[in-house]
Amino acid sequence: MINAVWQTLATVLIATHSYIAVGDSSGPFSIAISTAHDSIKVNSEPMLQIDLTNTSGHEIRIAKSPGDSEAEFQFDIEVRDPNGNPAQETAYLRKLKDKNTLKWWSRISLTLAPGESLKDTALIGKLFDLSQPGKYTVQVSRTVPPQLGRGVVKSNVISFTVLQ
Numbered sequence: 001m002i003n004a005v006w007q008t009l010a011t012v013l014i015a016t017h018s019y020i021a022v023g024d025s026s027g028p029f030s031i032a033i034s035t036a037h038d039s040i041k042v043n044s045e046p047m048l049q050i051d052l053t054n055t056s057g058h059e060i061r062i063a064k065s066p067g068d069s070e071a072e073f074q075f076d077i078e079v080r081d082p083n084g085n086p087a088q089e090t091a092y093l094r095k096l097k098d099k100n101t102l103k104w105w106s107r108i109s110l111t112l113a114p115g116e117s118l119k120d121t122a123l124i125g126k127l128f129d130l131s132q133p134g135k136y137t138v139q140v141s142r143t144v145p146p147q148l149g150r151g152v153v154k155s156n157v158i159s160f161t162v163l164q
Contacts, residue, residue: 002152011049027051027153028054028056028060028099028144028149029062029112029142029144029148031050031053031075031099031155033140037111038159039162040160040162042130042131042162048138048140049119049141050122050123051105051118052112054112054113054114054115054117059114061109061147062109062112062118063112064111070122070152072096072122072126074107075141076140076142077124077138079137081134082133087129088128088129089127089129090127118123133162134161135159135160135162136155136161137158138159139158140155
């Protein structure tokens with residue numbers, strides 16, 4: 001009986017340590033997102049700014065795509081349409097997510113000192129259909145590499161309006 005209690009306690013402690021939620025200051029990094037404009041015209045190309053900041057007390061290594069506006073290779077980007085449903089993905093994003101698609105891309109590894117940030121961008125219109133006017137919301141997440149503790153870190157949620 002005591003053995004079962006210890007095993008359960010150990011399982012809970014391990015599971016708790018390996019999951020990092022939004023706003024958990026004990027995670028190795030945080031993610032903050034923003035856009036330059038609160039509103040855009042239909043079929044324009046809004047740019048999402050992503051800032052990943054080392055919140056640990058030590059240096060961390062993080063992978064990044066070497067190109068401009070290619071954050072979709074390192075971050076999961078979720079966009080919701082004016083009805084609160086997942087926005088329709090573009091053919092490009094569907095192909096990128098397809099397990100049968102052979103993907104080749106370069107990555108660079110950056111070392112971030114405590115408090116240092118990595119900046120990345122994504123072209124939201126390249127990833128999601130923004131042809132319907134209304135208010136859209138965006139949130140970004142990134143898997144924590146095993147060497148940094150595992151889990152997922154999520155960003156703040158932002159919104160922007162698509163105008164006719």
